[in-house]
Amino acid sequence: MKGVILAGGKGSRLAPLTKIFNKHLLPVGPYPMIYWSLFKLKEAGIVDVMLISQEEQIPLFQKLLEDDRELGMNIVYQVQPEASGISDGLSYAKSFAQGEKFVLMLGDNVFEDSLRPFVDAFRQQESGAKVLLKEVADPKRFGIAEIDPAHHRILSIEEKPEHPTSSYCVTGIYFYDQDVFQYIEEISPSDRGELEITDVNNLYISNSQLTYDMLKGWWIDAGTHESLHEASTKMFETMKEKEGYE
Numbered sequence: 001m002k003g004v005i006l007a008g009g010k011g012s013r014l015a016p017l018t019k020i021f022n023k024h025l026l027p028v029g030p031y032p033m034i035y036w037s038l039f040k041l042k043e044a045g046i047v048d049v050m051l052i053s054q055e056e057q058i059p060l061f062q063k064l065l066e067d068d069r070e071l072g073m074n075i076v077y078q079v080q081p082e083a084s085g086i087s088d089g090l091s092y093a094k095s096f097a098q099g100e101k102f103v104l105m106l107g108d109n110v111f112e113d114s115l116r117p118f119v120d121a122f123r124q125q126e127s128g129a130k131v132l133l134k135e136v137a138d139p140k141r142f143g144i145a146e147i148d149p150a151h152h153r154i155l156s157i158e159e160k161p162e163h164p165t166s167s168y169c170v171t172g173i174y175f176y177d178q179d180v181f182q183y184i185e186e187i188s189p190s191d192r193g194e195l196e197i198t199d200v201n202n203l204y205i206s207n208s209q210l211t212y213d214m215l216k217g218w219w220i221d222a223g224t225h226e227s228l229h230e231a232s233t234k235m236f237e238t239m240k241e242k243e244g245y246e
Contacts, residue, residue: 001123002096002097004102005037005106006053007022008089009023014223022060023108024061029232029239033107034061037109041103041115044103044115044116078096080092085190085196086194086195088184101122101123101176101178108172110219111171111219111220118130127177128179129180129210130210130213131201132174133169134215135167139166140160144164153211154211156202157170158198159198
């Protein structure tokens with residue numbers, strides 16, 4: 001299975017840090033943010049990765065990751081011309097995926113759980129997609145899943161709802177089969193002019209092809225000043241506990 005990391009976007013919530021700097025290159029603990037997505041994929045046995053960002057940002061990632069052999073990974077780069085949504089960015093990975101299942105990660109997601117059990121579960125899933133959910137205290141900020149726990153299925157997903165149906169947010173960790181690229185072609189831009197991944201996931205739901213699992217450990221969308229600080233703190237704490245980092 002391959003991995004796709006979206007590392008573009010304007011990073012406006014982290015201004016002025018991101019005025020001339022891609023947010024995925026900001027430090028989280030002792031490493032640039034992008035490293036944590038790569039580490040999680042490698043831990044799960046995924047070493048073939050496509051990193052997608054805007055054209056002016058790609059050389060920065062290439063410089064940082066120029067010796068990908070040190071990471072034990074094969075990294076290729078793809079330009080997303082404009083920051084026009086997750087689904088738009090993903091559309092540029094079609095040839096890389098080569099019709100196989102793959103993992104899509106948003107590069108500003110920093111989390112504790114290993115991806116390996118979820119990757120293994122998705123390999124066993126005959127078709128469709130899988131998302132990872134996490135209970136949050138502020139559901140209005142995220143895409144929120146209405147779930148039917150008795151049948152372990154998602155009924156719907158609503159982006160940044162005014163009246164959330166649950167507190168389970170869809171994290172930026174997705175598993176897709178090749179049908180995702182057809183679904184992307186079927187959706188239209190949202191009111192903010194972006195191709196929303198929520199619309200793609202709802203198409204999977206309409207075909208009864210979207211499964212889910214829950215993250216058990218901490219998870220942070222490190223896209224604000226507060227959450228970036230929290231992610232660094234959590235990562236240092238985790239490293240001290242697991243690796244004896246000083």
